Amino acid sequence: MIPLQDALFRPVRAGNAFEETVERLMQAIRLGVVPPGERLPAERDLATRLGVSRVTLREAIRSLQDAGYVVSRRGRYGGTFVNAELPVPTPDHRVEAPDLLDALTLRAVLETGAAECAAGRSLGPGERRNLRARLAECSNAALDEYRRKDSRLHLAIAESTGSTSLTAAIADVRMRVNVLLDRIPLLPPNLAHSNEQHELIVGRILDGDADGARRAMAEHLDGTASLLRGFLS
Structure with missing residues (x-):
C-alpha cells in the first residue's frame, strides 16, 4: 500500500506548480496527514517529492503562513509546522x-x-x-x-x-x-x-x-x- 504522504506529496505539473503545491500542502493539513503541531517534511525533501523548485515551495509555504495554516521556526529543531489551531471556516x-x-x-x-x-x-x-x-x-x-x-x-x-x-x-x-x-x-x-x-x-x-x-x-x-x-x- 502506498503511504498517504507519498500519495499526496507526488510530483505536480509544471504549468501550475505554485497552485498545485499549495493544494497538496492544504490536502495534507486538512486531511490530518500532517497533524496540528507537527512538522512538514524537510524543505529539500518536500521540494524533491513534489518536483518543484525550493523557491516555489517557499512561496507556497509563505502563503499558507500568511493565511494562518503553518508557522516557520528557526534553530536546530526548526522547520515548518502546522499551526496547533487552524483557521475554522464559518x-x-x-x-x-x-x-x-x-x-x-x-x-x-x-x-x-x-x-x-x-x-x-x-x-x-x-x-x-x-x-x-x-x-x-x-x-x-x-x-x-x-x-x-x-x-x-x-x-x-x-x-x-x-x-x-x-x-x-x-x-x-x-x-x-x-x-x-x-x-x-x-x-x-x-x-x-x-x-x-x-x-x-x-x-x-x-x-x-x-x-x-x-x-x-x-x-x-x-x-x-x-x-x-x-x-x-
Missing part, C-alpha cells in the same frame, strides 16, 4: 464537494470553449482594443481590485466570441466562482502567475491560434481549481 464558507466540482466543470467547459471560439473569429479593431485594455487593467490592478478586473477580462474574452448567450452563461458561472474565490485568500504569487497566463491567453486569441487559446485557458483554469480544491474541498 458555516457559509463551507462548500460541498459536488457543488465545487459542478462549478469548476461548468466553468472549464464554457471558458475554454470561449477562448477557442474568440481566437477562431476575425476580431475587429474595437474588439482587439477591448481585450488589450482589459488585460492591462487586470495586470495593473491593486490587490483589492484584482478579482473585479480579473472577472472583467474573462467576460471580455466571452464577449469576443460574438455570442450573447455564451457571454451570459459565462457571466453566471463567473458569479458562482467569485463566491468561491472570495472564501480563499488572495495569494500574490498566484496573481502574478495568473497575469502571465492572461497574457498568453489574450496573445493566442489575437494571433488567431484557437487550439493554443483553448489550451492556455485550460491551464489557467486548472490553477484556480487547484487553489479552490485545496482551501475549500
Whole structure:
C-alpha cells in the first residue's frame, strides 16, 4: 500500500506548480496527514517529492503562513509546522464537494470553449482594443481590485466570441466562482502567475491560434481549481 504522504506529496505539473503545491500542502493539513503541531517534511525533501523548485515551495509555504495554516521556526529543531489551531471556516464558507466540482466543470467547459471560439473569429479593431485594455487593467490592478478586473477580462474574452448567450452563461458561472474565490485568500504569487497566463491567453486569441487559446485557458483554469480544491474541498 502506498503511504498517504507519498500519495499526496507526488510530483505536480509544471504549468501550475505554485497552485498545485499549495493544494497538496492544504490536502495534507486538512486531511490530518500532517497533524496540528507537527512538522512538514524537510524543505529539500518536500521540494524533491513534489518536483518543484525550493523557491516555489517557499512561496507556497509563505502563503499558507500568511493565511494562518503553518508557522516557520528557526534553530536546530526548526522547520515548518502546522499551526496547533487552524483557521475554522464559518458555516457559509463551507462548500460541498459536488457543488465545487459542478462549478469548476461548468466553468472549464464554457471558458475554454470561449477562448477557442474568440481566437477562431476575425476580431475587429474595437474588439482587439477591448481585450488589450482589459488585460492591462487586470495586470495593473491593486490587490483589492484584482478579482473585479480579473472577472472583467474573462467576460471580455466571452464577449469576443460574438455570442450573447455564451457571454451570459459565462457571466453566471463567473458569479458562482467569485463566491468561491472570495472564501480563499488572495495569494500574490498566484496573481502574478495568473497575469502571465492572461497574457498568453489574450496573445493566442489575437494571433488567431484557437487550439493554443483553448489550451492556455485550460491551464489557467486548472490553477484556480487547484487553489479552490485545496482551501475549500
